[in-house]
Amino acid sequence: MVEKELGQGNEEKAVLVAAGEDRQIPELSRLAQTLGLEVVGELEQVRRDPVGYVGRGKREELGELVEATGAGLVVTDDELSPSQTRVLEKASEATVVDRTLLIIRIFEAHARDAASRLEVELAELSYRLPRVRGGYRALSRLGGGGVTTRGPGEQQLEYDRRVIRQRMERIRRRLGEERAARTVRGARLKSEGPPRVTLVGYTNAGKTTILNALSGEQRSSADRLFETLETTTRLVSASHGHSRNGVAVVRPDFVLTDTVGFIRKLPTQLVHSFASTLEASSGADVVVLCADASSEHVEEEIQTVKSTLSETLLEADGDGESRQETILCLNKADVVPEDRRRALMMRYPEAVFMSAIRYAGPLLDAVNDRLARSRVRVRLLIPHAEHGLVSPLYEHAEIHERNDTAQGIEMDVTLAEPQARRYAHYTIA
């Protein structure tokens, strides 16, 4: 049997199949729709079947449903083994696309910059590698065409696998170089820059909308899953803020980073696509965990984000800067019914409730509070050789006194605690 590619012929109609206690047909349906598929049927089963994902009886039912609806695609809520895929394709006589391939295709469609495209390609290749059989069309992209027209002999398959591995190796190298460059830029920001705030959260929670609201940017936000596939950093300056009760508040500027959204059952092949998201959150002074308060599964979504972050942050750089603040931001309050809203406020008493499309001020206040709460007054002695460290202080700190001495520039300043930590080397009694 020859595998077909997504989105051909009548392959815009899909039947969804979800098995297992943790199945979520509505989310799978949104994923499918994000890719432009029309969902024409749904089938669920409590238990996953090792042979064909769903049991024999359900598979027969699936075949009938596919025939009745004219669907060309079957989309499953979990990643399948190659043999499960074959069993399901045989039973349904349709192309089977599992959750992993579906998400990879969405990432592919939404990747905008060169790095995200490489990350997605790497994900697709590692998904494909154990599934290579004769006649897989996607290979033609690698070998400049023609690869798939040859026979599916063992030698050919070995050749295909080798081509894939070589390509993966080259992509990994390229991404490694970019990562190194990012680290250098990051280190500079870290020592000199204003405090860093990072937005993380489930896909579609409203992160980009929040970035736009706070920074006056116009990044693309849309009611699609995985709209953002790259991290963006913007300066939020005090002038965008608002004074409380007309009293001018001394506030440091901060840089705000928008990141790639998470999802439950995240395909492991896509870890590279989250590298910069994870770097941005491990390096942040304040992490804002955004959640869609109107989602029926908001608790689980918050938990998914927390556990994905903590699993990966455990391995993050141990430079001792672990005093990270987290703010939970429950967004889309405008579409949350009153009783649900009260329940969530009880459940998350510390959370900031707001609607980013109406007014993101409450979050700005919370961030500024965290940053201001920790403002400290210190005396610094900055050697003349490092006078470049002085000018950031004029931008982000309150200067009480400055004396240029023989040893260096002596300064008495008040600044945000995260920033003070960066100047710890230069503190004097």
Ligand SMILES: Nc1nc2c(ncn2[C@@H]2O[C@H](COP(=O)(O)OP(=O)(O)OP(=O)(O)O)[C@@H](O)[C@H]2O)c(=O)[nH]1
């Ligand atoms: N009703 C309502 N909709 C909102 C609010 N904030 C964002 N949205 C909508 O939610 C959808 C997703 O918003 P995005 O800002 O793209 O979400 P995101 O977290 O960046 O999503 P990804 O980039 O896909 O991870 C868009 O249609 C927004 O207009 C809000 O406060 N209220």
Ligand SMILES: [Mg+2]
């Ligand atoms: Mg976004």
